[in-house]
Amino acid sequence: MKRWTAFWNILSKDMRTYYLKPPNISWGLIFPLAWTAMFFIRSGQGLDSIPAMLPGVVAVSILFGTTSMLAVTVTFEKKNRSFERLLLAPISLELLMLSKTSGAILFGVANAFVPVIVAAFLADLSSMNWAAFIPAVVLIATASTFLGLFIAVAVSEVFEAQTFSNFFRFPMIFLCGLFFPIGKLPIFLRPLSYVLPLTYGADILHGSVHGGHIMPIALNFALLAMFCIGLFAVSLWNIRRKWIM
């Protein structure tokens, strides 16, 4: 019970201090809206293109929302030493890092639903498979958050975390089949697509929105879950190795 008090208070402190601040709320709204508008205009196919675009916009909103926040909540706190206070608390490192990342996961999930709400007014989403879509959003948010954590732990400055994040984020947008099918990528780039977690998340989103998935949904979920576990485990190993020397 005591450790859950700590868990909840770390999460709620981060929500109040970082995520629910007006700049972040506006960023969380404007960014997905801008992506939606950009791809809508680019497609030139009118409202019919919305279901095809939605998975990509949702995934990008989650990816950018989560990875950029971890640089602040973890790297910044490590830099100003307030993270030490958390390391001194009588809770396990696993629970501590889950509490530090839960805020980003929730932020990513909230970001994902901004384009969904907009799309609901402009297109017919009645055929969407929500039972696959919602868990996929949560899992993509978790994988992206843990990717952000992995980056945040690997660097020591906030600006390094942002730069390093872009090194992963931008190639991922174009290689994960979000906007261009993996089958249309040059053959030498395709193996790269399959080592990126977002590839599997994007495939579930495509499947749940308009039925256009390539791999079995269950396999996508399993692989995405494995990425989550792997990224979290590597990040914890890095924290123990680099921060508790």
Place this chain on the structure above:
Amino acid sequence: MQAVAVEGLSKRFDEVRALDGISFDVREGELFGFLGPNGAGKTTTINLLTGLARADSGSIVIDGIDCTKKIRGAQHLIGVVPDESNLYPELSGFDNLCFCASLYGIGKEERIKRARELLKQFDLSKAADRKFAGYSKGMKRKLTIAAGIIHRPKILFLDEPTTGIDVASARQLRQMVSDLHDSGTTIFLTTHYIEEAERLCDRIAFIVGGKIVRIDTVGNLIQPLHDKHIVQFACESNAIKIKDGLKSHFPDFAFEFPNNETIRIESDSPISIAPPVRYLEDAGIEVSEARKIRPSLEDVFVRITGIEAKAMRSEKEKKGGGQ
């Protein structure tokens, strides 16, 4: 009973040996001082004892719990006040304390009550709702100490608590440390201020270059010097030039020259001030002051470590500001 028992603790950072097999124990209810210059290994020791770093070898037992491999088991028993305030700048003083209490699983009502109680005790009630970032250095230190004791730890680790703050705040903090000690809290205090250690601590360890060179009570450390008679002369000009003459003229005295214009004479028997003054004036050196000195912990420290206390202080003050 031992609150902390350390045996053969070693730590290396690349080529630098930060701690070289140190052993010591802190007794329950004791205020134990760790005194040494910058880079001696004081903060490294605290980091190892509190789980912020891992030892290369050696053992740590806190309140009977073996923390060598896993510190988590004892973390609810300890409070830590680091050398630099590490609270959240964007939170108010009150919110910082409540948040720190929640990390130890303290329920909402209890942590609000405790936070108010500590803010009052540390004279910070008026600043309770102000952001921590806007606090003065002294206020930051006070709130950091309050955060360190919010969960009523059995053992408190204080890393240089008075470094970089003004004299009045430092005095107030020393009183708070003393009150905590009186209330039964075991305190492990690192400092480079010898007078602070002398005034507060029950026992003191001198640490230099990652090794403990001496551990004892303040009384026992000073005892060998108690029977000594020391007189210090302040001269108007360079006195070192007649060093050899002084030594041959007063063979029963031991001479020290803390600087060019200061001579320190030590003897096992009472020293008559007149003969040395006459000798100095005959040599053309005017004496502006002569005073008998009570041996202090500083003398003991200098004797044991060979490090001048003033040098130690100014080195630290260059880094973090004086007190």
